[in-house]
Amino acid sequence: MEKTTNNSHILQVDDLKVRYGAIEAISGVSFGMGRETVAIIGPNGAGKTTLLTTISGILRPVYGTIRYMDKRIEQDPPEKIYRAGLVHITERGKVFSRMSVYENLLMGANGRGRDKDLVSDLDRVFELFPILKSRRGQSAGTLSGGEQQMLALGRAVISRPRLLMLDEPSLGLSPLLVQHIFEYVRVLAQDGLPILLVEQNARQALRVAQRGYVINSGKLILSGTSEELMSNSGVIEAYLGHEE
């Protein structure tokens, strides 16, 4: 597909091919992003999750390159990529179910140490997700699905990422919480954090992102600014629906 050169100094993916067992899940994907929020939308099984897990190092591509801050990372182990600031929150955010909510958040600060910024970062997370504050001593396994999602997002943010990849952050959340999450994404983006967002909720994703791609069957079939995509009739038909 297209290779953007001015918009690619944070992340650049070229001609990526990924196999999942016998299936080619990603068939030659190329895109780049700079200090912006980019959304990737598309149907299930299109390869959205596979793309993120390949970038974060959990899967290895069979072909292609991934450049993060101008360094090639496609062969690096996931811990190395995480420590470099590329943080990936998986679908249905995973939490450490036997640890408390508070301990889970602290796990995000593993590379940081207890600096005073940590306290204010924690306060910020609690402010945005008051449920987490009220359940801070509870073990994370007893939270509902949506609450665990919030916890995973909070933990990732505490780790002070330099590129944040979110896989369906709104999955299973009430409309109110979805708005909260995207508010937070907007706030983080305003702070200058580049965000790569994979989302089922195309409307919210395109509202918060500057640019977007549509992925289907392992290929990027459409790209453009959010406005362009939101007015594209094919996108409206399949992903946005009509306003009632």
Added chain:
Amino acid sequence: MSPVIWAYVGINLILTLSLYLNFYCGQFSLGVAAFMGLGAYLSSVLTVTYGLNLNLALLISSAVTCVVGVLLAFPALRLKGFYLAIATIGLVEIFRVMFKNIPFIGGTAGFSGMVGTSLPLIYAWVILTLALVWKIEHSRLGWAMRAIHQDETVAEMTGLNTTYLKVVSFGIGAAVAAIGGGLYAHYMFYIDPDAFGFHRSLIILLFLVFGGQTMWGILVGVPILTILPECVPQLGGMRMVFYGAILVLIMNLRPQGMVPEDLVRRVHGRYSHMRGTRSQ
């Protein structure tokens, strides 16, 4: 190769199929040695002390063992996975001590005098057992058991009475183990309680794991592991060392076993046009 080895192969096949029936339903019960012992002693007493025909004795001892298995199933099957395995190992030891303390069957001195088996007889029972297991696999009962194995909670929610089905698998497993035990006793002419300790269950477990937890795997794995140590006569009493080494090897090199389920599925898939399933 002497017929003795093939007798062992046959008996081990039956015992491994007993374990397989439990694992098929997701129940990691290692009680096979206990039920083997029970079947061995019951059938031996019936033929030696009461002069019954061997096949009849096998059937009766199998039925009784099945009932015992069913009764034990109710408390046992409240346990899951690891805990069930430990509890059934305990069961094996309880039975073993029990056998030691019953003078009627010889206690520690053992029981002897059993005759009447022959290779064809053993393999007749092997074929019957294989037919039973095959039928279970190809019936709604087998599907239900597999469903319980893969997700017991969901199985229950689709209307399967999981307690009943687990007890059935436990009971049939016990009955089959009893047949194996009876044949073992009558081939060996002599048995004592130490033949039915938990090391027996562990060896059977090795057979199952080595084979890959499928019927084909059992048919391939049991003969290999029974015959192989005999090819190294120097081993003698060090058989357990051999089995331990095999276990380490297989866990490292091929943990899914020799003939795992996906291999069976793939081979079946090549011949699916012969089965009349709906094609793409």
Added chain:
Amino acid sequence: MGGIPICAEPARSENDMLIAEGVSKNFGGIKALNGVWLRVLRGSVTGVIGPNGAGKTTFFNIVSGFYAPSEGRVLLDGRDITGLRAHQIARMGVSRTFQVIRLFPFMTVLENVLVGQNRNVPHGLASLFHSLGSGKEAKRKDSAMELLDFVGLADHCDALAGELSYGSQRRLELARAVAADPALLLLDEVTSGMTYQESMDIVERVRILRNKGCTVLVIEHDMNFIRKICDHVAVLNFGCKIMEGTPLQVQRDPEVVEAYLGKDDQ
């Protein structure tokens, strides 16, 4: 504010498929459900919405028999099913799907649906005397294939369930749940993770099922879905039912907006 006031005891009628009377559930110190009264009309599609942790899935778990309520009763078609085991309730015609997909991963797509039929078909020791090649089984296989057609998975009938894409797995769960011809179908966030188009397709499936006489209860976060198919909606928050009414009434209720919907609605 429209809808039925919260604490009035609903009048019983022969038209109720499901009645929940003061259902509460405690987990240790946590009260997950607190005196929920709900009436579900036969042949209706009723939505259950509410913030995360409000107790919606707990409610489903009690109705389907995964556990018994700490207080209260549940009546299915007039019969008290409180405390019955899950498979007994399933036999009475209740099917469900799960918030997190729970298929039988190492069985094929077709087998998953066939197992779903099991509650109406002998599957115990007696089944050893039946043949899988019999005429009855062939008919059951045809029904299963029809169901797979219904959800659009007929081409994948021999694939392993664990290998399907997420959306396909959800549709398979639906097929399995419908395989036993349920009178009451519980769908727990069935459109979670689906695109708009896929969700609207599910709306059509549910409509067809409702027209066949099935009563459907859905937990959903997708208000589009709720608006398009639900006759009636109940809202839970902190384990209590705070409101119920038509989708439109519920959407306009200020308390619901504040606790759950938020200001801008998609």
